Amino acid sequence: MAKRTQILFEQDAHLPGGAYFAAADELGMDTVYVLVGRRERLSPADADLLDAWRAAAPAARAAAIATLSGAVPHATTLAPKTQFNDATIGQQFSGDVDLRNQTLVVKPSGTKKKAAR
Incomplete structure (x- = not known):
């Protein structure tokens, strides 16, 4: 674009076309501000x-x-994982469970073991 063309745009003697504004936008000009006086570019x-x-x-x-x-x-939000090495586990709970405002009750099985002597 020629210098004279830019001067005519700035003096409101000639209105720029779409190609002018597209090129100006690529150079970083805030075209919305130039046209309507409102900032649109993000920081x-x-x-x-x-x-x-x-x-x-x-x-x-x-x-x-x-x-x-x-x-x-x-x-x-993931619960910490517990790892059991070289251990015997009678029961194991696994999975993703949401227990907010709830209670988990674990009861022993119905059979009773004899006391060791």
């Missing part, structure tokens, strides 16, 4: 956050929303 930090959000897996997005809203996402 670099906000743009980085939006890029990370768009690239994130659904589980990561859910965790981010929960963290930002102050909630703890149920699916991402």
Whole structure:
């Protein structure tokens, strides 16, 4: 674009076309602000956050929303695992269980062992 063309645009003697605004946007000009006086561009930090959000897996997005809203996402809170090496286990519980506001009761089997003498 010629210097004279830019001067005419700035003097409101000539209106730029769409190609002008597309090229100006690629150079980083806030075209919405030039046209209507309202800022639309994101700050670099906000743009980085939006890029990370768009690239994130659904589980990561859910965790981010929960963290930002102050909630703890149920699916991402994992209970610590217990490992038993060289041990005999009568029963074993396994799986993902939500026990909030509930009680887990483990009762012995119906048979009684004789006391050791």
